[in-house]
Amino acid sequence: MAGPGANDYYAAASYYMEEGKDINKAKMWIGKAVEMTKDKPRFWYLRKQSLIHEKAGDKAGAIKAAKASLMHAEKAGNADYIKMNKDALKKWGA
Numbered sequence: 001m002a003g004p005g006a007n008d009y010y011a012a013a014s015y016y017m018e019e020g021k022d023i024n025k026a027k028m029w030i031g032k033a034v035e036m037t038k039d040k041p042r043f044w045y046l047r048k049q050s051l052i053h054e055k056a057g058d059k060a061g062a063i064k065a066a067k068a069s070l071m072h073a074e075k076a077g078n079a080d081y082i083k084m085n086k087d088a089l090k091k092w093g094a
Contacts, residue, residue, distance in 0.1 A: 027053065046065050063094040
């Protein structure tokens, strides 16, 4: 058994964020998910990472992740994620 995969870490981080559980664990897990997929970045992982960082009070980390998510969403042509990231960046003053 290889252990948890990127999807497992993503799901755990999402659950912890959405349920108001330990945000630092969520931050650690989404970081692992993003790291595991760095060769083929997933804009939705990066979007979730930006939201988790923002909730944890790490505005700089949130902005960095949102910019990366925006770039990959633009490459993929995903209008929904483009809009969500642009709106978040504007809200966060980036």
